Amino acid sequence: MIKIKTIGRIPTQEELARITQQTKVMPFRICYAGEGGDTWKVLRQEETYSDKSVGNREITTLQRSISEIAKLIGAEPINLIHIGPGEGIEIPVLFERIKPTNKAVYTGVDISKEMLVNTARLQSAQLKGVKPLWYQTDIETEGNLELVAEETRKQGAKRNLVCLLGQGVISSNEKSWENISQCLKSGDFFYLTIEGDDIARRDEICASYDLPFVRGLISIGLRRAGYDTRKGSFKTSFNPKKSRAEVHFTTGYRGDILSLTSYKPTPKNLQKRLIRQGFEIKHLKFYKDLHTFAVLCQKRNH
Numbered sequence: 001m002i003k004i005k006t007i008g009r010i011p012t013q014e015e016l017a018r019i020t021q022q023t024k025v026m027p028f029r030i031c032y033a034g035e036g037g038d039t040w041k042v043l044r045q046e047e048t049y050s051d052k053s054v055g056n057r058e059i060t061t062l063q064r065s066i067s068e069i070a071k072l073i074g075a076e077p078i079n080l081i082h083i084g085p086g087e088g089i090e091i092p093v094l095f096e097r098i099k100p101t102n103k104a105v106y107t108g109v110d111i112s113k114e115m116l117v118n119t120a121r122l123q124s125a126q127l128k129g130v131k132p133l134w135y136q137t138d139i140e141t142e143g144n145l146e147l148v149a150e151e152t153r154k155q156g157a158k159r160n161l162v163c164l165l166g167q168g169v170i171s172s173n174e175k176s177w178e179n180i181s182q183c184l185k186s187g188d189f190f191y192l193t194i195e196g197d198d199i200a201r202r203d204e205i206c207a208s209y210d211l212p213f214v215r216g217l218i219s220i221g222l223r224r225a226g227y228d229t230r231k232g233s234f235k236t237s238f239n240p241k242k243s244r245a246e247v248h249f250t251t252g253y254r255g256d257i258l259s260l261t262s263y264k265p266t267p268k269n270l271q272k273r274l275i276r277q278g279f280e281i282k283h284l285k286f287y288k289d290l291h292t293f294a295v296l297c298q299k300r301n302h
């Protein structure tokens with residue numbers, strides 16, 4: 001069994017359910033605990049999701065960009081803070097070039113304990129010889145990531161690399177990036193891979209969210225928020241004004257719930273947002289064929 005430390009403030013399922021009912025916008029993190037962890041595991045192994053779709057675009061971008069990112073970070077030991085590892089599928093690629101050894105540690109951070117357990121089990125071979133730290137927290141709540149970053153520094157090397165890889169849903173809440181920016185100190189880095197917008201392929205982008213296992217995951221959240229998913233219908237669309245894909249769940253009797261949002265920026269929109277959140281962009285590459293970005297940032301000095 002791995003040792004998971006719960007840190008900071010995590011909203012309860014009841015609080016998240018209440019937010020959904022009052023605002024008609026479901027905080028997606030309501031889905032991931034318990035049964036949600038296992039649904040994600042099945043989804044990750046689903047061919048339709050991983051081979052053709054969003055999951056594949058972001059991991060390929062990680063593979064293509066990792067050498068350049070490792071060069072820019074330099075050889076000094078650096079801790080990896082991996083946000084929302086899920087299945088930990090990014091670990092082998094990260095470790096190929098940035099393996100945390102020689103004082104540095106690997107820190108997995110997730111709101112769902114099940115995801116951390118799955119990552120530790122599925123990546124046990126990769127984690128041999130590495131000192132992993134496991135934290136359960138909500139990175140969308142202010143102050144939590146700062147606590148994780150501090151504890152990581154205390155137990156590992158002096159500098160951190162915060163990794164947000166393939167996390168369009170977490171990124172659709174700008175507060176997440178604000179919290180990442182706040183946890184960075186001088187010498188730290190932020191590594192981001194994210195699928196962007198492509199006007200010609202918006203239908204394909206949206207189709208990822210209509211897959212049965214994705215609907216299954218959304219339905220877990222909706223049921224936890226008190227909605228009967230048999231009495232309504234889903235519709236996915238692209239909202240260019242907000243640079244995001246949106247999944248709406250419409251019930252005849254209780255109106256419309258915005259049940260998932262996933263940030264899909266244009267290059268201009270992405271740069272503007274990074275600057276607004278106090279990042280200094282060290283590297284930004286758009287892989288056109290995958291319409292996905294790889295970005296490395298540091299905290300801008302004011």
Ligand SMILES: C[S@@+](CC[C@H](N)C(=O)[O-])C[C@H]1O[C@@H](n2cnc3c(N)ncnc32)[C@H](O)[C@@H]1O
Pocket residue numbers: 028029032040044055083084085086087088089109110111112115137138139140165166167170
């Ligand atoms: C879409 S999965 C992606 C996992 C992995 N990057 C992959 O592509 O397989 C999202 C992950 O982020 C975690 N997560 C979602 N919201 C979170 C939050 N607010 N704080 C911490 N972890 C969160 C989920 O539990 C899950 O492990």
